Amino acid sequence: MVKKLYQPYKPNLDFSGLDHIVIGSGMGGLTVATWLAKAGKKVAIFERHFVPGGFTHSFRRKDGFQWDVGVHYVGNMAEDSSLRDFFNFLTDGKLEWESMGEVYDVANIDGEEYVFKAGKENFRKQMIVYFPEEEKAIDAYLKLLTKTSKRASAFYFEKVFEPWFSKSVGWIFRKRYSKFSQRTTYEVLSEITQNKRLISVLCAQCGNYGLSPKNSSFGAHAMVIGHFLEGGYYPIGGADKICEKTLEVFTANGGKIYINADVTKIVTENNRVQGIQIDEKFIPCKSVISNIGVNNTFNHLLSEADRNRCDFSLKNVKPASAHICLYLGLNKSSETLNLPKHNFWYYKHENIDEIFDEATLENAPENFAYISFPSAKDPNWEIKNPGTATIQAISVANMEWFEDFKDSNWMKRGNEYLFLKKNFETEMLKVLYKFYPQIEGTIIASEVSTPLSTENFTNYKSGEIYGLAHSPERFTLPFLRPKTKIKGLFLAGQDITLVGVAGAMLSGLLCATAILKMGSWKIFKEIRNQ
Structure with a gap:
């Protein structure tokens, strides 16, 4: 990510004259912010993490390895698709995609393999x-x-x-x-x-x-x-290109993005948004768009009176599931190791509900694993990182498994926590070696993230990556709309629509429409036809 696209938040910066403030720089926030900036509005994004992008960002280590945190593939990205058109609109056509080929997913259930073409x-x-x-x-x-x-x-x-x-x-x-x-x-x-x-x-x-x-x-x-x-399709250059190319357009249209900017309050008066607060600093604006999940928005940034006014209640809807992930760096190329572009879904047996419901930290990787090969999907990887490859192996997790470490700090959680992560790595490697024995002896970098990592960077208290659980009850909640009952307060993000990059983008599109009315589509058509 080019650092000139964003800057660290400092309370003495000039934040005057803002039309819209977007809280959170995930795909929903990036979409609505860029749409509004292209409409000539003065927009600023405030992100609590030290890099922007939400689940579209990637992280790098000093040894050169880079891994995605949330985007493993995107669908509906053929040249003539409407989703491709929206991405082209947000990035001025500068984001390139690579097809994963004829086979995009393979499932192994109880030893039987099933190919998804x-x-x-x-x-x-x-x-x-x-x-x-x-x-x-x-x-x-x-x-x-x-x-x-x-x-x-x-x-x-x-x-x-x-x-x-x-x-x-x-x-x-x-x-x-x-x-x-x-x-x-x-x-x-x-x-x-x-x-x-x-x-x-x-x-x-x-x-x-x-x-x-x-x-x-x-x-x-x-x-x-x-x-x-x-x-399936993958962004050429890695998942963080989604954020980078969008931010290039956003900032070119006058937008500003600030990192290390942990918003502590949405300020309202007489049922109207006045601005946001970061610690003691008040920043005024005409409207606030929250892209950090409805639970974080209503329960942590708004007053009880505001929550009641919006009829907000999550009594019948739980957070989505959490995950635990093993990141691997290898000293041979994807081609040399014959690593696939497709994703691999492993289930020990066919009762998926039992596997998820009875998962423990000890048995999770033994019973379920999702394995992705980002370096094999990205044609630019070998050019920039010759002779190396990356793998991500994920299993289901529960924040309760790590309850003893919730009060500790990121990267400083102690030896017992590291021991648990090492055990997970050992068990997940057994699965990997079973299906991809050729990688044994090539691993030179490894790292494990838990729900605590997700909570640290997103403030999702259960370590969930998909916001609200996609249960039947979720689709009955009346407040999951871009426009709230508080004047000037809008919502974006996957909670408003659906999981994933496309779902979050849709939420940003709907939010832009709620603000600009039909003017949002007029802008899209005019720029698309240029």
């Missing part, structure tokens, strides 16, 4: 090869994905309706989507097939939204799985 028809044919007696069920499943995605598009678009229009018309879109969002993935799939193995294969990518089949909303499942049906 790009393209709906390719996916269909491959699944029928595995399950020839389930052709009708597979066709019914694909039709459900399409139908659910169409209903979801209307459901999310309704979020920018004004209250009077939402009450008179919006309920129709919400009700039509509820037929899918208010049922679990397992319930829906069990109606089209009784084949347990087929259900587990169709749910093998559930780590992309963080909930097992009996707990997740089918509405979320359909949107995420449908997002990848045409294949």
Whole structure:
């Protein structure tokens, strides 16, 4: 990341005349901030981390290795896709993408391998090869994905309706989507097939939204799985290029971004936003856009009176799952080691719900692993880092496993904590060596992150990476909209829409629309046609 694109926050800097303040520099915040800047608004982003980007950022070590923290692949990125158009708009077409090829995911369940091929028809044919007696069920499943995605598009678009229009018309879109969002993935799939193995294969990518089949909303499942049906893509140069190229455009249009800027309060008066506060420093603006999750926004930055005014309650919705990740650096190239571009999903057996529900720090990697090969996906890696490769291996985690260390500081949590991380590394390496024995003896760098790392940088108290759990209850929350009941306070981020880069980008788009009205689309069309 080019440092001139951002600067450390200092209370004596000039923050006058701001139209909009965005809290948090994840994809949702980057999207709405850049959109507003292109509309001629004076915008500033305040980020608590020492690098911008949220889950789109990467981290580097002195030995030259670099790993992504959240973006492992993106779907719907064909040249003629609307998502590609939006990325081109945000980055002025300077962000390049590499296809992951014909196969983008591979699942291994109880020793049996299942390949996910790009393209709906390719996916269909491959699944029928595995399950020839389930052709009708597979066709019914694909039709459900399409139908659910169409209903979801209307459901999310309704979020920018004004209250009077939402009450008179919006309920129709919400009700039509509820037929899918208010049922679990397992319930829906069990109606089209009784084949347990087929259900587990169709749910093998559930780590992309963080909930097992009996707990997740089918509405979320359909949107995420449908997002990848045409294949996976990876940003050339690494995931942090998403943030870097967007910030280049944002700052070129007058935007400012400040790091080490931990906002402590959203200041309101008479139900209207006045600005933000960082410690004792008050910074005025016309509106505030929070991109740090609804829990952090309402429970940590707003008063109880403001929370009540917005009808905010998370009583029935839990945070999404946490994760624990092993980062590896190797002294041979991806090509030499024959590392794949595709991601690898490993399940010890087909009962995914049992694996997730009964996970412990000791058994998590033994039962479940998601393995990604960023250096193999990125054609620029070998050019910049010849003769090396990177791997990330992730399993499910729970913040409760690390409760004894919650009061410790990052990188200073003590030997007992390091011992737990080393045990996880040892167990995860067993899985890696089983499926990729060629990497043994090539590892020269390793690091483990836990939910405590996620909490440290995002302030997500449960170490969750996907915000609110994508359960049926999530889709009933009335306050998950860009526009709040507090004048001048808006929300962006995956809580407002859906998990992932595309979901967060959609939230930023909706937020920009809520602020600029139809002017946001006018700007997009004008610049797109230039």
